[in-house]
Amino acid sequence: MALQIHTAPSDTDGRVVLGKTLPELLDEAVERYPNPSGFNQPAGEGWQTLSNGAFRDAADEVALGLLASGLERGDHVAFFMDSDLYFAMADFGTLIAGIVNVPLYTTYAPENLVYVTTHGEAKAMFVTNEEMLANFAGWADQVPDVKLVILAEGTGSGASLPEGVRLMTLDDLRAEGKRVRTATPNRPDELRDMIEPGDLATLIYTSGTTGQPKGVMLTHENISSNSYAAFTGLATLGHQEEVALTFLPMTHIYARMLSFANVAWGHSIYYSDPDQLVGHLPSVRPTMMATVPRVLEKVFDKVLLGVSEAEGLKAKIAGWAFDRAQHYDLQKEPAGLDALQHGLADKLVYSKLRERLGFTRVKALSVGGAALRQDLANAFNAFGIPTYQGYGLTETSPVITTNGPGFNKAGTVGPPIAGVEVAIAEDGEILTRGPHVMQGYYKAQDKTDEVIDDDGWFHTGDIGEFTPDGFLKITDRKKALFKLSTGKYVIPQPIENALTESPLIEQAVVVGNSQKFCTALIFPNMEALPVWARQHGVTASGEALLKDPTVQAEFERLVSEANAGMDHWSQVQRFRLVPELMTVENELLTPTMKVKRGAVNKQYEGSIDDMYKASVSSGHGGASVVA
Structure with missing residues (x-):
């Protein structure tokens, strides 16, 4: 099946500029x-x-x-x-x-x-x-x-x-x-x-799925063409x-x-x-x-905390204004009564917020590095802070797609920039081709060949789809590698392997894509655990074992031990103990015993959400049992 190739919208002023050092x-x-x-x-x-x-x-x-x-x-x-x-x-x-x-x-x-x-x-x-x-x-x-x-x-x-x-x-x-x-x-x-424009300019090392950094070779033209194409769309x-x-x-x-x-x-x-x-x-x-999404998350959380601590009429006005912001749709220009209410909210609340944040003159707040929540994209635009989410990788210099003035859709990463082609492979993987694609990985032709095919398409490893109006949406990662909202990449296998080195842990899945920090679902060895429990004076049995303070303290120690030596952003901050193992039968493992991460995230969505809703205590506490 022929690829459907997406390019920049014809009504943007993005320009293709090649041949520049x-x-x-x-x-x-x-x-x-x-x-x-x-x-x-x-x-x-x-x-x-x-x-x-x-x-x-x-x-x-x-x-x-x-x-x-x-x-x-x-x-x-x-x-x-x-x-x-x-x-x-x-x-x-x-x-x-x-x-x-x-x-x-x-x-x-x-x-x-x-x-x-x-x-x-x-x-x-x-x-x-x-x-x-x-x-x-x-x-x-x-x-x-x-x-x-x-x-x-x-x-x-x-x-x-x-x-x-x-x-x-x-x-x-x-x-x-x-x-x-x-x-x-x-x-x-x-x-x-x-x-020469094609000369190698920089080597930027990025972690691969093996954990060993790879040197991305970017030329003068890779970066200069991306600089022009990404910016010329910002007509303001x-x-x-x-x-x-x-x-x-x-x-x-x-x-x-x-x-x-x-x-x-x-x-x-x-x-x-x-x-x-x-x-x-x-x-x-x-x-x-x-900026990266994490910064906007922190700003928004701080604003909401201030609203919750306000009193009297001020609290009511602020609460009303922020409720409007969270339900704002940046694609719909307010009209009629809605426009009047929005103008009032801006005069009473949003303008003061811009003043306090230092955004009284801002024309463009570009967001990259990780996924920006749809509600935050809408809210910041409601505040009068034009916020545009984009998408790219180190290997693509980096911008592939971006939202911009006149073409901004929350929950998406925008249409392709000028000179860039994007297609979706049969398996849903996002492919891209153009002057932004790297020369290759330094001293690693085999790894280069794995991601750049004979037709020049770079395989991003991300899964996505285009909306009917031409905006790209990222829906999943093809591989286990994921990004926190801070923009840091996390390779879950090393810490998962470290966790399962303990005889008390049968399986472990580290999660945190687009979140502030890493958490884990830990599947204890329910045969070894009762033995350990008796040796340590614990009388509980069955699933009640997982709720015992002594047992939970031991798992906290094991998590802390597994965290040692890991990059700080890869360390597990909270975890949940899951009594039932992942199996092929419950469709959480493939026939070759690989974890179906998407299925696991869906199965335990509530427990995962609870870990991020809970406040992070000191150390690595917060252990509890998945019901």
Whole structure:
């Protein structure tokens, strides 16, 4: 059966722009949209500001300094950095120099940092500050190919690095580059002339189903074309007048691509982080921002808590307004009496909320990384905060589809962006093809061949469908890998295997797709458990065993033990004990004894929901029995 191919709606202004290198985005913006406040870094109570022209000069100095310090075009450099101005400077500097950068997740365990640095063949390392330098020093002897370390903040005078590793400050590196530029003023232009759109720009490592990170190879054109296509659909955006507040990790391609797009449009970029976001929002008052669903969930929960604590007339008005927001349909423009009521709710409540949050000027709140609940999409748009959900993967640079002004539907991830093709395979898997699809996985042709077929279709591993009006809906994961609402991927098998190492646990299923944290359904070994119980003075029997405090305490200990060594976002926070095992007969296992995760989620939907409704206590408590 021929694939039905979906493309961007004909009535959007999304544009296909090919043949651009990433430094060209900056160069063209400096000429077309000069911005004296293009880049803004937190500095005490204020901001350190660079024009986009000064930023380009700094990036040139970084590029020339790297090449003068012994690196060559085509070499790889790792970033162990915060997501800020220094990251952006190192990013553009390496790209101008023709050097491939390899961002590292700062939350990675040391063994993963070593693996990515080694597999990514990094010869140098950028670090943000002395604390991160000290962290690197702890595993630097395991990455002997790294011979140069560049420190963005501080002097590094107390660092203990292996013999033969040279430490430079970013200021020293830039000074070296400035000397080269003074001697050879045309050198930056010569470097740009050597870059081709199809050149490898970055390696971004993403966890696969085996748990071993895979290096996604993205080219200049992969990212530049995605930057143009994703942004040109946002018809409300201008250039120097726009203010973008960014707080998502730039080790993710989502935040990184948006940053390149902001640069291309000449926007003012303000760098923040999750800890400073609440303070920065009211002072910056962005016109645009990208976020993950978890942040919106927290904002909404806090707002609802405030409503519940209000009293008298104020409580009634707020409750009425928020009830309207939760039942708002962003696809239907309020009319008649509904429009009057909405206007009143906006004047009395929503406008004050926007003021308090710092969203008085916002034109676009882009949401990615995980599924956004339909009620939240409707509510934030009701609040007068235009919120648009999109979809993509690291391997697709990343945006495949997105909602936008004039084409926004809650519960969907929008239509394809310009230049991108999307199709649904016979088994429901979402396929995509176009200039956004990666070159492949680094040094892993076999894994590349598994996901990119002979016709150029990338197989996403997600299951979905298109609505009659052309909006994509994600309905499931093809594999067990799932995402939390924080945007973190979770591979359930390692912790499930750790749990079932105990003789008291027969089966375990970790869940949490699009939720805040992981939970688990634990199926005890009802033959071994009574023996353990007698040995520990427990007299209960049968299912009553599972309710005994001593037994529940033991399962809490087993969960805590299984969590040890796992990435914190993969750890199980709450669990339920299930007395009946999964079997082929009850249709929770396949004939080959594989867990039918969709069936399990449906069978125990109520128990799973209860785990997320309950407040999380300290430790890993909250054990109870599935009725």
